[in-house]
Amino acid sequence: xxxxxxxxxxxxxxxxxxxxxxxxxxxxxxxxxxxxxxxxxxxxxxxxxxxxxxxxxxxxxxxxxxxxxxxxxxxxxxxxxxxxxxxxxxxxxxxxxxxxxxxxxxxxxxxxxxxxxxxxxxxxxxxxxxxxxxxxxxxxxxxxxxxxxxxxxxxxxxxxxxxxxxxxxxxxxxxxxxxxxxxxxxxxxxxxxxxxxxxxxxxxxxxxxxxxxxxxxxxxxxxxxxxxxxxxxxxxxxxxxxxxxxxxxxxxxxxxxxxxxxxxxxxxxxxxxxxxxxxxxxxxxxxxxxxxxxxxxxxxxxxxxxxxxxxxxxxxxxxxxxxxxxxxxxxx
Amino acid sequence: xxxxxxxxxxxxxxxxxxxxxxxxxxxxxxxxxxxxxxxxxxxxxxxxxxxxxxxxxxxxxxxxxxxxxxxxxxxxxxxxxxxxxxxxxxxxxxxxxxxxxxxxxxxxxxxxxxxxxxxxxxxxxxxxxxxxxxxxxxxxxxxxxxxxxxxxxxxxxxxxxxxxxxxxxxxxxxxxxxxxxxxxxxxxxxxxxxxxxxxxxxxxxxxxxxxxxxxxxxxxxxxxxxxxxxxxxxxxxxxxxxxxxxxxxxxxxxxxxxxxxxxxxxxxxxxxxxxxxxxxxxxxxxxxxxxxxxxxxxxxxxxxxxxxxxxxxxxxxxxxxxxxxxxxxxxxxxxxxxxxxxxxxxxxxxxxxxxxxxxxxxxxxxxxxxxxxxxxxxxx
Numbered sequence: 001x002x003x004x005x006x007x008x009x010x011x012x013x014x015x016x017x018x019x020x021x022x023x024x025x026x027x028x029x030x031x032x033x034x035x036x037x038x039x040x041x042x043x044x045x046x047x048x049x050x051x052x053x054x055x056x057x058x059x060x061x062x063x064x065x066x067x068x069x070x071x072x073x074x075x076x077x078x079x080x081x082x083x084x085x086x087x088x089x090x091x092x093x094x095x096x097x098x099x100x101x102x103x104x105x106x107x108x109x110x111x112x113x114x115x116x117x118x119x120x121x122x123x124x125x126x127x128x129x130x131x132x133x134x135x136x137x138x139x140x141x142x143x144x145x146x147x148x149x150x151x152x153x154x155x156x157x158x159x160x161x162x163x164x165x166x167x168x169x170x171x172x173x174x175x176x177x178x179x180x181x182x183x184x185x186x187x188x189x190x191x192x193x194x195x196x197x198x199x200x201x202x203x204x205x206x207x208x209x210x211x212x213x214x215x216x217x218x219x220x221x222x223x224x225x226x227x228x229x230x231x232x233x234x235x236x237x238x239x240x241x242x243x244x245x246x247x248x249x250x251x252x253x254x255x256x257x258x259x260x261x262x263x264x265x266x267x268x269x270x271x272x273x274x275x276x277x278x279x280x281x282x283x284x285x286x287x288x289x290x291x292x293x294x295x296x297x298x299x300x301x302x303x304x305x306x307x308x309x310x311x312x313x314x315x316x317x318x319x320x321x322x323x324x325x326x327x328x329x330x331x332x
Numbered sequence: 333x334x335x336x337x338x339x340x341x342x343x344x345x346x347x348x349x350x351x352x353x354x355x356x357x358x359x360x361x362x363x364x365x366x367x368x369x370x371x372x373x374x375x376x377x378x379x380x381x382x383x384x385x386x387x388x389x390x391x392x393x394x395x396x397x398x399x400x401x402x403x404x405x406x407x408x409x410x411x412x413x414x415x416x417x418x419x420x421x422x423x424x425x426x427x428x429x430x431x432x433x434x435x436x437x438x439x440x441x442x443x444x445x446x447x448x449x450x451x452x453x454x455x456x457x458x459x460x461x462x463x464x465x466x467x468x469x470x471x472x473x474x475x476x477x478x479x480x481x482x483x484x485x486x487x488x489x490x491x492x493x494x495x496x497x498x499x500x501x502x503x504x505x506x507x508x509x510x511x512x513x514x515x516x517x518x519x520x521x522x523x524x525x526x527x528x529x530x531x532x533x534x535x536x537x538x539x540x541x542x543x544x545x546x547x548x549x550x551x552x553x554x555x556x557x558x559x560x561x562x563x564x565x566x567x568x569x570x571x572x573x574x575x576x577x578x579x580x581x582x583x584x585x586x587x588x589x590x591x592x593x594x595x596x597x598x599x600x601x602x603x604x605x606x607x608x609x610x611x612x613x614x615x616x617x618x619x620x621x622x623x624x625x626x627x628x629x630x631x632x633x634x635x636x637x638x639x640x641x642x643x644x645x646x647x648x649x650x651x652x653x654x655x656x657x658x659x660x661x662x663x664x665x666x667x668x669x670x671x672x673x674x675x676x677x678x679x680x681x682x683x684x685x686x687x688x689x690x691x692x693x694x695x696x697x698x699x700x701x702x703x704x705x706x707x708x709x710x711x712x
Contacts, residue, residue: 012467013467013468013469016444016467016469016485016486017469017485020484020485023484049479049483051476051479052471052476052479052480052483052485055471055472055473055475055476056469056470056471056472056476057450057469057470057471057472058469058470
């Protein structure tokens, strides 16, 4: 249920209403917009007398929210959310995230980080713990990889985003600015619940066989625990098409725009699996209104330990970054 | 026989009657004990009817009516006596005693109070008169004010109940049947209506006047002198002022308190236009639980009596017996019951009077439906 307050409501009346709603055992999510304040009510709202609240002079409207994702819904929070990732405001302007699929060495990582920074990327990505399809594939440098990410962060000043697979590793992620939850863990609800209790942004990737509503429900798991710093990421879904690794569902951008206030990022690298397909899809994502893109960049794609085929060279990335900014100018 | 001899005869009869009456009351008490053991109610209508009928049958023709009245009174007294013995620990008596003992000694200064209307409504003025610094929550309807305190959104609610010239606020009386609440205080507020307009509007320009129906009726003479002006009723006087302020027209006016002029940026064209100079409205302050503050000397009850001759008279006799001055009686039709009524009484009597609680319990027993609404003091 949401309760929209009128403009210029005196603080003590609003406080009294909130205090009472809380006394009914409800969670009250307050979203102060420029034009109006929205109170999102979470819990058993069946015992709430909507008519009574609606007859209050400070209340503009009361609506039942039918979506099962209460905190993620735009109705709760009409304005776009902005998530702060180590000083980078995701949701405000175009955010470019780039970096290698996995962290291989200090030299490789710091080198790429410097290059992408020069090209205007805002956040460095890099896998330390790698969820690979085959147990015989490179599993990542793990703890060592996280240390190298910290080094690259120190060298370049770029905030870092990297994947967490096991909540037991959380202590190693102190210096990480944004925790990525990969497509395969999107519905690992125990993991999501734990992330609700930490105060770090979470980049939540859509599972490769999950619907948009399921993605939002996963976001809800994190948000209902109190951590509302969630960024949604589309990385391709499984379809019958084999020409690309996955099918990049760009229609998710306008759909999510309507359903939620959370920022939306597109990962064309994993979706297409082919470097030559990445630039056009990245540009399309920006054109469709994505808040950001996440691009894999490798200084030596041919010899990358992981997903080399989908990585751009720093030079190609530089050109793409420039084009993306131009597209953004047009559509913003 | 001369007067003195006759008077002596009367004295002799009265002495015997006194003795017999006391004996009868003693037996009545024993009956109460038996009823208590058997778990039977005090009032046995069939037994009372048979008893009275048989007495009337035995009485001389010209005495029948007096015998009826006399024995009805005797039975009332007997029943009161039984009730006193049986029901002194009734729920209602406990509630009243508990409220007298456990209500804080001082009326709160900063509570959250529900009012109907908007900033500048007369309810707000009444509210400011009752509390030092209340947080006022405004609701669209009187119904919502009752609901707000029932559901705990507000601690208190302030409602207008009667006006010295326009009479009772029927809507509020009707809502009393629907809700559970207690009256904890009342206030009498001098209500002045002023003619408010947007700056620049002259008296001659006015084509339409907005106000609450109570205010319209309180200013009927003034409005009669404005021929050709349309009078439109709205939810309350502050809403009327707000409507004038927000209207694009320059030929509208509101009848509202002068304080609304400041709140809504209006100009006061004429002050005190009500028909009677000393126009006053009584407001009640309601709460969810029974609270009786020190100094409570007014009591409000509502009751439904049986639909038969003398029912109301018998109820009133209780007030008389306890020396309660009845300051208000109001009757409102009971919904879904053709021409049956709910009676509302305001009574003057200190709650600390020795028989107060007892009498209230007895009245409760005597009515078909009864609600003790609370005891309080009135601020004038």
